[in-house]
Amino acid sequence: MTTNNHAHLHQIHTHIAGPAQHAFEAAGGHWTVMRKSVFEAVAAEGAPRTAYEITDHVSSALGRKIGANTIYRILELFIEHNLVSRIESQNTYVACDHPQNPADCIFLVCSGCGKTTHLDDQATSEQVRALATATGFTPDRMVIEANGRCVGCSL
Amino acid sequence: MTTNNHAHLHQIHTHIAGPAQHAFEAAGGHWTVMRKSVFEAVAAEGAPRTAYEITDHVSSALGRKIGANTIYRILELFIEHNLVSRIESQNTYVACDHPQNPADCIFLVCSGCGKTTHLDDQATSEQVRALATATGFTPDRMVIEANGRCVGCSL
DNA sequence: AAACAAGCGTAATGTTATAACATGTATATG
DNA sequence: CATATACATGTTATAACATTACGCTTGTTT
Numbered sequence: 001m002t003t004n005n006h007a008h009l010h011q012i013h014t015h016i017a018g019p020a021q022h023a024f025e026a027a028g029g030h031w032t033v034m035r036k037s038v039f040e041a042v043a044a045e046g047a048p049r050t051a052y053e054i055t056d057h058v059s060s061a062l063g064r065k066i067g068a069n070t071i072y073r074i075l076e077l078f079i080e081h082n083l084v085s086r087i088e089s090q091n092t093y094v095a096c097d098h099p100q101n102p103a104d105c106i107f108l109v110c111s112g113c114g115k116t117t118h119l120d121d122q123a124t125s126e127q128v129r130a131l132a133t134a135t136g137f138t139p140d141r142m143v144i145e146a147n148g149r150c151v152g153c154s155l
Numbered sequence: 156m157t158t159n160n161h162a163h164l165h166q167i168h169t170h171i172a173g174p175a176q177h178a179f180e181a182a183g184g185h186w187t188v189m190r191k192s193v194f195e196a197v198a199a200e201g202a203p204r205t206a207y208e209i210t211d212h213v214s215s216a217l218g219r220k221i222g223a224n225t226i227y228r229i230l231e232l233f234i235e236h237n238l239v240s241r242i243e244s245q246n247t248y249v250a251c252d253h254p255q256n257p258a259d260c261i262f263l264v265c266s267g268c269g270k271t272t273h274l275d276d277q278a279t280s281e282q283v284r285a286l287a288t289a290t291g292f293t294p295d296r297m298v299i300e301a302n303g304r305c306v307g308c309s310l
Numbered sequence: 311a312a313a314c315a316a317g318c319g320t321a322a323t324g325t326t327a328t329a330a331c332a333t334g335t336a337t338a339t340g
Numbered sequence: 341c342a343t344a345t346a347c348a349t350g351t352t353a354t355a356a357c358a359t360t361a362c363g364c365t366t367g368t369t370t
Contacts, residue, residue, distance in 0.1 A: 088298065088300070089298050108294070110292075111295065117290065119286055124283055127282065128301060131261065131274055131279060132261075132263050132301045135272065136309075137263045137272070137303055138309045139302070142302075143243065143300040143302070144298070144300075145243070146283060146284070146294040146296075146298070147297075148292055148293045149293040151290075
């Protein structure tokens with residue numbers, strides 16, 4: 001092995017490795033063209049995007065029609081690896097800054113402009129977890145979202 | 156006015172007024188047969204129910220086919236009046252115990268049996284609100300959910 | 311009675327997500 | 341390098357969730 005070869009491999013293993021790619025590969029994942037493209041689509045805008053928006057974005061980036069389920073598969077994979085979070089109250093997806101630190105994110109979703117910011121507050125998310133645990137519940141994934149108005153839209 | 160009359164009104168203004176009905180009417184809403192039926196469908200089970208399950212339940216309760224949009228309309232109305240909460244991570248709806256006290260609920264959703272319990276912890280939800288507010292965000296509705304395993308399903 | 315609003319019906323459609331199965335592509339192994 | 345294997349994606353169809361547009365009936369106001 002390790003005769004690292006074929007030209008088309010170079011196009012996959014581009015050198016723009018962001019933290020996302022790095023974390024994903026460190027976990028044994030393959031950073032394929034498709035996955036790279038999906039990640040870029042999710043990360044492209046400040047606002048979270050729907051799966052079908054991502055589908056369109058990827059389709060035009062690759063110049064061919066991609067099926068929705070391909071996108072959903074990859075989003076699910078990314079969510080498992082903390083590269084992406086799903087905003088439950090919006091049915092949208094956002095890229096996650098810190099794949100290293102799998103903290104529970106707190107999302108602030110603006111109902112005016114759609115922009116979403118995210119906070120990490122270990123103390124708060126731990127408090128929610130502790131509350132749940134105290135009842136005998138075993139929490140897995142936390143969903144903490146605030147819907148309201150961002151600074152710009154509250155005027 | 157106030158010649159309170161017609162027989163069919165009596166069937167609307169039944170005397171089983173739970174706290175939900177009471178709060179709803181206090182807010183100026185009309186507790187119609189349809190709305191009563193929807194509320195009962197939502198409240199019927201421990202587990203939260205999807206809008207289409209509610210649709211089926213109401214349809215068989217009333218003996219005729221009810222359209223999904225009728226259910227969605229009423230669910231939305233109930234949510235505004237704190238009679239019902241939507242579990243965002245499940246696309247389901249649950250009846251709310253305390254329409255009086257519009258606290259932010261914390262839901263514990265079991266991925267095993269689907270049962271959902273709800274906590275009220277003012278301190279925690281206030282903490283999340285405070286976090287949001289500190290960034291200049293004006294929170295409206297909070298979504299705090301924990302997905303995991305309930306006591307029975309964690310074995 | 312006329313005007314209006316609230317509540318619901320009906321039908322169609324839009325949006326989000328998954329299932330089932332086929333095909334392609336990378337990697338390991340003899 | 342041939343082949344086996346597992347992983348990744350394509351294709352098609354459909355399920356699940358939600359909304360729109362419009363009209364009819366009923367209750368309330370004038």
